[in-house]
């Protein structure tokens with residue numbers, strides 16, 4: 001087995017570990033939700049009926065089997081992370097350069113950053129809903145990357161040989177990873193807010209939502225993540241312009257990739273504004289995060305594949 | 316006299332209302348979203364400035380839709396009036412927004428922190444305890460801690476005498492947040508101004524240079540030249556560039572390009588002649604301009620002698636690479652023959668030529684390991700006298716006929732194959748063609764002058780700095796109140812308030828408490 005094949009093996013290993021973590025997080029979530037329902041029923045007996053979702057609490061009392069699921073979840077994430085990091089490093093060695101020069105590698109490293117952000121956020125206490133959502137997305141990303149975007153490890157053409165590749169694309173990948181977790185958080189914020197309003201989201205099927213932190217806490221976490229992502233993205237934009245200036249003789253040329261990088265930047269700027277605009281703060285702002293993240297995904301999929309441009313690291 | 320019912324006051328009122336609307340957060344937000352939406356079509360439809368060929372194709376393939384798209388500016392989105400309208404409104408709003416905020420912020424910077432609120436216990440981050448220390452000591456310690464020991468104070472602090480028995484310290488930090496925000500927005504205006512000025516004053520030219528030759532920085536020397544409306548010819552510094560050598564390396568396994576380097580000599584007026592290199596990603600700066608390496612290929616030295624044996628053509632001919640192994644296409648036009656029809660030679664330069672199967676030539680390596688020139692021969696009228704500009708890379712076949720031969724498979728174009736240093740007879744006694752021993756390279760250079768380049772970078776970096784400050788500077792107020800009790804002790808209350816969510820607030824209160832108790836946190 002050569003080193004390139006080893007990288008591929010490690011990716012599958014990481015995906016497997018993450019899948020196990022996903023299942024454990026889900027079980028944890030289900031247990032917490034059950035406990036939450038039980039607690040609420042107790043509350044209903046005790047006092048007047050609380051509004052659905054309003055009395056959602058984080059049951060601190062450990063439930064049977066919970067500690068075990070939590071342990072499995074946390075440790076498999078770390079195992080996955082180790083394998084994942086190994087996959088990225090071996091990929092870099094096999095290609096003889098920074099391992100983020102094409103879509104496959106981009107997804108690989110972006111997913112790694114998302115897991116790192118998750119681990120950082122769960123440093124002190126397990127947040128099953130985040131774990132579930134991030135693990136779900138990461139497993140999906142790794143599988144899609146392997147199946148649809150895989151290219152053999154290789155050097156890059158002269159236009160890509162530059163430390164700006166390392167800086168510009170590297171920061172873009174990190175930003176994408178951070179945006180991924182920010183997106184997950186904003187979606188949960190929306191679901192949670194929807195539950196508070198009643199309707200379908202207040203039904204028992206969505207009981208696990210009760211175990212997430214409140215809307216306010218989710219909003220503030222989403223803001224911090226998206227703000228970090230936005231600064232990184234601004235840097236990506238500027239670094240990209242500097243690189244374009246070096247490589248193509250113009251810093252901005254409305255190449256499709258540049259257009260979408262700009263669009264993403266503007267939509268996130270819109271989100272930051274919306275947070276402080278009357279009538280937009282809260283759910284509407286969170287919807288802008290969803291729009292912005294969809295733009296991020298479009299940027300790495302449709303734009304690479306459909307719109308030809310100077311950014312040739314599409315496939 | 317007109318009898319308008321609503322005179323000046325109404326118009327002014329309207330204008331004020333419109334201005335207030337335009338500079339409101341909500342309109343700024345809508346304009347931002349409009350900008351994002353307006354930018355998208357430019358990535359979907361081909362754009363005239365980037366790819367005119369694709370636009371022409373699109374117009375041909377969509378005869379009904381295209382004229383409408385054309386009229387609405389969809390083939391040049393970023394120069395269209397509606398795109399300009401969105402960003403000009405946005406930036407007007409931006410300026411209208413930052414000016415009053417700057418005034419307000421300047422005032423805030425000069426105003427001391429607000430008076431300590433009467434009831435501190437209503438703040439979520441709050442502590443209350445009794446101590447043996449006297450009021451002055453408590454407040455001194457609090458003040459020292461809040462100011463911090465850095466070069467400038469962490470908190471702006473004022474000492475207040477509340478009512479004789481109680482005294483307090485009111486402190487505020489986070490002015491940098493608004494400073495950063497204003498820096499960010501102002502820098503964006505700077506970037507836009509640079510874009511406009513750069514577009515107005517820039518120039519840009521393309522030139523092809525063969526190894527051993529040079530070119531002078533003058534409008535005429537360029538194959539194409541384009542400049543902004545404010546371009547002044549003085550900004551075209553008359554330097555000279557000579558291409559001494561061009562080298563390329565390729566991946567031995569995949570044959571994909573790995574590195575291109577052009578070694579040049581630069582002769583700039585008023586300076587010593589000097590050597591320079593131009594690589595992809597590494598432009599050379601000369602005379603306020605930057606020179607980029609955009610393309611390269613082979614320019615074989617070709618000589619043609621006509622039927623009378625006279626030298627009819629001599630010089631390097633550009634052959635444009637068509638693929639990764641540099642199968643390169645080119646044309647030799649020979650108008651000046653002693654007598655008889657003009658000659659056109661069309662064909663390929665193959666850097667490493669193999670004939671496989673017989674009669675079919677191709678290149679298997681981008682480097683000139685075994686080069687060959689494979690040409691077909693045309694005779695007739697090249698059409699150069701018509702006075703119309705001609706593409707040097709194409710033969711106008713209108714007045715020409717191709718020399719053919721009869722083979723077992725039927726009539727086929729006659730080809731001649733020339734190796735370096737060889738002279739080969741042209742068919743039908745037209746003369747001879749000679750390929751030079753060496754195979755010179757050519758480079759396609761792109762030269763660009765934009766005086767705003769440095770300034771725009773400074774603005775862009777300032778924007779990022781401002782953004783960071785604005786997003787991550789915590790903005791807090793801290794109050795400490797100390798009150799004598801009849802028992803001779805002192806009640807100390809600490810409270811903190813943050814703008815927006817601030818997870819570090821409780822910890823801040825704890826730190827102040829510890830500082831007052833004389834247990835400064837270890838750093």
Ligand code: HEM
Nearest residue numbers: 269272276338339340343405408409412496499503785786
């Ligand atoms: C060129 C378009 C604009 C962009 C890209 C942009 C971007 C941003 C960003 C990213 C932020 C959040 C970071 C920060 O707090 O500094 C922000 C905040 C802000 N922007 Fe803009 N902005 C633009 C135009 C405007 C305009 C036209 C206005 C005025 C109507 C405005 C007013 C504000 C205000 C008041 C804040 C502070 C919000 C807060 O309290 O955090 N911006 N802007």
